[in-house]
Every structure is written in structure tokens, then in C-alpha cells.
Ligand SMILES: Nc1ncnc2c1ncn2[C@@H]1O[C@H](COP(=O)(O)OP(=O)(O)OP(=O)(O)O)[C@@H](O)[C@H]1O
């Protein structure tokens with residue numbers, strides 16, 4: 170299965186989105202297609218053996234739109250130029266039409282004032298009221314400014330569909346062509362005792378207002394993707410390389426992996442890499458959301474686009490171009506912005522049958538009024554009013570705009586949200602499961618205690634450190650790294666290991682100079698039949714201190730015990746308290762032993778502890794919590810957490826953790842700070858609230874407007890909805906939806922503690 174994102178052009182409203190969806194879905198070999206109107210993107214899952222991008226693009230072309238793959242754009246070459254030019258051209262075109270339409274409409278409205286108000290207004294020249302003059306003025310507005318409505322409406326008709334363009338072109342045409350009759354044959358009306366009134370100004374004003382709304386909408390939509398532009402703008406333009414012992418400045422695109430780059434204080438780090446010389450502190454806030462600068466020394470990783478603070482250093486480029494952390498973030502955010510929140514599906518379904526239903530209501534309105542009153546004017550005004558006010562364009566904007574701003578805001582706060590679905594789900598989380606090592610704690614354990622059975626005489630202790638560290642050197646477990654570091658610190662040379670084996674969740678073993686060395690948990694020792702009574706007291710003491718005790722057995726005999734401690738992240742306690750304040754149940758899930766886990770849990774204020782859980786049981790444990798009827802989020806960093814992250818309703822990976830965990834998760838917390846979980850939940854709540862407001866704004870005009878426009882209040886109060894007001898209301902509803910979504914940009918993480 171192949172997954173691609175396509176940029177789309179030519180959409181005018183949400184029903185366009187569903188026709189593109191239909192068009193792509195009907196290509197054989199396409200599995201799934203989601204079109205996002207706000208982001209103007211389609212996400213397509215297809216079988217590359219059965220179809221290809223070209224076939225999909227053709228299907229979109231046939232439907233009357235165009236599509237091109239997102240990958241073709243050079244992500245890091247500044248803002249996507251083609252896209253920007255397209256948007257600008259569209260805005261300029263709209264601007265011209267709005268200006269022309271605005272001037273003409275004003276003249277027309279002034280000309281019809283006497284007729285509308287029934288007053289004699291001597292300062293208005295009579296010729297302005299002449300139907301022929303009005304016809305000549307309106308025609309360019311109707312067919313030049315309103316051209317796109319006809320074209321798009323026609324495209325829709327060819328697909329047997331109806332969109333907002335259908336409604337607008339129908340509505341304004343009704344006003345325009347009806348007015349032609351009294352213009353051409355005034356005597357026909359006069360003979361019947363009717364005034365030959367014309368409604369040109371209605372058509373012109375409605376078209377102008379809707380275009381004005383579109384212009385605002387266009388501008389505001391440009392701002393919703395501001396986050397991406399900001400991210401791309403973070404990128405440095407040049408890098409100072411050291412080549413053949415010389416410093417040269419090169420454009421960032423020319424940096425290749427392995428290049429040595431020099432960075433001075435205050436400069437931006439151009440690409441990702443590893444420090445090889447010098448030391449400094451670096452502000453990584455723009456990428457991780459972490460506000461404190463981070464110390465770096467040789468061996469440490471640096472991230473492109475972060476800012477060097479104090480010292481100069483050299484580093485070797487390890488990731489360039491579209492592989493850098495920043496480029497990955499941009500890509501992720503772009504994909505997330507194009508994804509569809511479940512709440513949107515409802516809106517889409519509504520839009521699907523809305524337009525045909527509106528046309529039916531409009532027809533009915535006309536028939537009823539005309540039959541009952543015989544009044545053509547009344548019948549026409551109500552019908553045009555219904556057609557215009559019922560346009561569901563704001564409905565299609567309601568969710569995508571909020572999702573775009575919300576995911577962008579997340580990225581700014583160091584929270585990468587992979588899809589709108591997890592953004593929506595996050596506000597429902599009831600239980601949050603935290604992995605211990607690397608999530609609550611720093612994941613940088615150190616050996617603090619070392620107890621041997623046979624004392625320290627005759628180099629026995631150093632010999633044991635050598636055996637242990639030699640085996641552990643082959644393991645990737647953080648505990649293993651701690652042991653190796655300990656040995657290095659003691660300047661113990663490591664030996665070769667044969668038959669190394671890691672037993673996940675239990676320990677490691679291997680043969681060093683003919684001795685079988687086994688290192689791991691008490692449970693594993695008893696499974697191996699090794700008696701571990703000797704150092705029981707020491708073990709319990711270590712565990713009460715919150716340290717992990719690992720047994721060392723040589724040739725089936727316990728020889729020693731190591732106490733390894735992993736400091737709690739200073740922010741964890743605060744974060745956990747905040748989560749509990751938000752009403753969530755916080756659970757700790759760990760493979761470590763019960764006593765150690767409980768000590769750490771007590772320190773951070775967690776009550777429910779699930780300890781000694783084997784890696785293959787972590788997912789099952791999450792499932793069990795879900796079967797209690799809870800919406801469960803899992804936060805973890807390790808490979809052993811990946812299945813649980815995937816099982817959870819919302820999986821959150823720590824950005825400093827393993828790639829496997831990040832791939833399995835829905836949300837990545839780029840810095841390891843658990844407080845960003847709180848921010849993620851707050852952001853989700855804010856976004857959902859925003860979407861609900863938007864849906865309300867979008868619906869209220871239609872729901873309240875249609876009956877009024879249909880003339881329901883006329884028999885009672887004599888109220889009619891002028892089509893001009895309907896046009897203004899509908900333009901206003903789109904604008905208010907987008908403006909409301911932009912309010913989300915002000916989102917700020919609230920400290921809850
Ligand atoms: N390489 C190793 N060396 C020594 N002991 C190990 C090793 N790998 C695992 N163990 C033992 O197995 C236990 C469980 O390991 P596991 O990886 O499942 O969890 P963890 O990393 O300790 O905790 P968490 O689940 O919170 O990340 C460890 O606490 C340790 O006692």
C-alpha cells in the first residue's frame with residue numbers, strides 16, 4: 170500500500186471536497202481517500218500494483234480540479250513558491266472583481282433607492298433608475314465577477330452534483346433573468362396592473378458580497394498554515410564548512426552527510442549532527458518546546474535550526490535535507506493538517522445532501538408563494554433568498570480550519586500530532602499510563618551501588634565489573650549503558666563475549682573467557698534455579714531507595730548485586746499533579762520490580778502501579794484498562810512500549826526515545842517534559858471547543874435563515890429576508906468561522922498546578 174498526499178486546486182467549497190473524494194475513490198486500486206477542504210489536500214492510500222499517481226491525477230482532472238503530489242515541492246526551499254504564487258494570483262483576481270463589483274453595486278443600490286424606499290429622492294438622477302442602465306451595469310458583474318460560480322456549478326452538474334456554486338449561480342441568475350422581462354417588455358407588466366420592477370442590484374450585490382467573503386477567507390486561510398511557514402523559516406540559509414582545512418560558507422542545500430561544520434555563538438545550527446569538538450549551550454526551544462538551554466559536548470546530538478548560545482563548536486552532519494528533524498516535523502504537521510477529524514465526517518454527510526435539499530425547498534417556496542399570492546415578486550425574493558442563505562460553505566470550513574491551527578500550535582509547543590483524530594480524542598482521555606524508565610525518570614541511569622559476595626580482595630571486584638560490563642556492552646538497554654559507563658569510569662578493559670543473548674524483560678547473558686555470566690532480575694534468577702538468598706537484605710534496601718537492583722551470576726552462582734538509580738525528571742512531579750487536577754487517573758506501568766516502582770510512584774504522587782510487567786504484556790495491560798471502559802493514553806519511550814503505544818487510544822512517545830516508539834505513537838512529545846502531556850490535552854480541549862463554536866456559527870445561519878428566507882415570518886410580521894442580507898449573512902458566516910479558528914492561534918498552555 171502506498172500513501173501519498175496531493176495538493177488540490179480549484180475547490181470552492183466542501184461539496185467540491187466530497188466530489189474529489191468520490192472521483193479518487195472510484196479509481197480502481199485506490200483503497201482510501203480523504204480530502205481536506207481547509208488544507209486543500211487529499212490523502213490517498215492506493216495499491217501501486219494496480220494504479221499509479223497519474224491515474225489518480227487524471228481522475229481529479231476529469232472531475233474538474235487539479236492535483237499534484239506534495240513531495241514534488243521542495244520542502245526546505247523556503248515557502249512553497251508555486252503554492253504561494255497561486256494563492257496570490259487568486260487573491261489579486263478576487264480583489265479586482267470585488268472592487269469592480271463593489272463600485273457597480275453601490276451605483277445600482279443608489280439608483281434603486283427610490284424604488285426600494287418608495288421615496289422621491291431628487292438628488293438621484295433618474296437615468297440611474299433606468300432598467301437599461303441597470304442591465305448594462307449588472308451584466309459584467311453577473312458574468313465576469315460571477316464567472317467562477319457558473320463554471321464550478323457547471324462542473325458539478327456534469328458530475329450530477331450540486332455545490333455552493335450551483336446555489337449562487339441559480340440564485341443570482343434567477344434575479345438577473347427575471348429582471349430581463351420587465352426590462353424588455355415593460356408593457357406586459359403594466360397592462361396587468363403590475364409595476365415592472367427589476368432586481369439587478371440584488372444579483373450584483375450578492376455576487377460582490379460572496380466574493381468579498383471569499384477574499385477574506387483566502388487571506389485568513391493563508392494564516393492558518395502560518396505554523397508551517399514559521400517552521401520552515403527556522404531553517405538556516407548557509408553553513409560554514411571546514412573543507413581541506415579551510416572555512417567556506419555554502420548554501421544549506423549543499424551540505425552532505427559527514428561534512429564538518431563550525432558554529433559560533435549566536436548562530437543557527439544548519440543541519441542535524443553530532444558534536445566532535447568544543448562545547449556550548451544550545452537553545453532548542455523552537456523544536457522541542459523546552460525553554461531551558463541544553464548543554465552540549467562532543468558526542469552529543471545537535472538539531473538543525475536550533476540556536477547556539479555560548480560557545481563555538483564543530484560538528485559532523487548526520488542528517489541533511491528532508492531527513493532532518495525539522496523537515497520531518499514539517500512533513501508530519503502538513504500531513505496532520507490534511508487529515509480529517511471524526512467530527513468532520515458528520516459535517517461532510519450533512520453537506521452532501523444539503524444542496525439538493527435546498528434546491529427542493531427553494532422550488533417549493535416559489536410554487537407555494539406563487540400559487541397562494543400570485544405575487545411574482547414575493548415568490549422570487551423568497552426563492553432567491555433561500556438559495557443564497559442555505560449555502561453550506563461555512564460548514565465545510567468549520568473543522569479543517571481549527572484542526573490546521575490546532576496542529577500548528579502543537580508543533581510550536583513541541584507537540585507533534587500525527588492526525589486530527591488523535592487531536593480530537595486527546596480531550597476525552599480518562600486514564601493515562603506512564604512508563605517509568607525514560608518517561609517519568611530521565612532514562613539516564615547510573616550505577617550507584619555495587620555489592621559483591623566475596624568482598625573486594627584480590628581484584629575480585631574489578632574482575633566482576635569486567636565480566637558484567639563486557640556482557641552488557643552488547644545490550645541496548647539503558648541499564649546496560651549504565652553498567653558500561655561504570656566500568657569505563659573504573660577504567661576496566663572489556664573482554665570479548667560469546668553467545669550473547671538478551672532475554673527481554675529479564676536480563677542478559679553471555680560467555681566471557683569460559684565463564685557463563687547472567688545479569689538480570691530476581692525472577693529470572695529463580696527461573697534459572699539460581700539461589701539469590703545471599704544479598705537479599707542489600708537488594709531490599711536498594712529497592713526501598715527506588716533503585717533497580719540487578720543480580721550478577723557467574724557459572725550459576727550469585728556473585729554480586731548492582732544498584733542502579735535513574736533520577737526523576739524534575740518536571741514529572743508537577744506534570745503528574747496537573748494531570749490529576751485535570752481529573753485523569755494516572756497509572757505507572759513498568760517492567761521494573763514492584764518495590765522500586767512503588768518508591769518512585771510515591772515520590773511523584775502516583776497511586777496505581779503496575780510493576781514487573783513483561784514487555785509482551787504491556788499492550789495487554791493497556792487493553793485491560795480499556796476494557797474497564799476507559800479512554801486510555803499511553804506515554805512511553807522504549808521499544809518495549811511500542812505495542813502498548815499502538816494499543817492505546819492515544820499513544821504518546823517521548824521525542825528523546827526510540828524511533829520505534831515514535832513510529833508507533835499518535836503524538837510525539839519532542840522534549841521529554843511530561844508537562845507537554847498537559848499542554849496536549851489542553852490544546853485538544855481548546856481545539857474541540859473551537860470546532861464546536863465553528864459548527865454552531867456555520868449552522869446557525871442556515872438553520873435560522875432558511876425558514877425566514879422562505880417567508881415563514883411574512884404572514885405574521887410581514888418580514889422577508891432580502892436576498893442581499895442573505896448574501897451578506899452567508900459571506901459573514903464563512904468569515905466568522907475562519908476568524909474564530911484563527912483565535913486558536915492565541916492558545917497558550919495554562920499552568921495547572
Ligand atoms: N540489559 C539488562 N541488564 C540487566 N538487567 C536487565 C537488562 N534488561 C532488562 N533487565 C532487567 O529486567 C527488568 C525489566 O526490563 P524492562 O526493559 O522490561 O523494563 P525497564 O526498562 O526496567 O522499565 P520500564 O518498563 O519502566 O521502561 C529491568 O528492570 C532489569 O531488572
Ligand SMILES: [Cu+]
Nearest residue numbers: 333560561562
Ligand atoms: Cu456559500
Ligand SMILES: [Mg+2]
Nearest residue numbers: 604606607807
Ligand atoms: Mg522504558
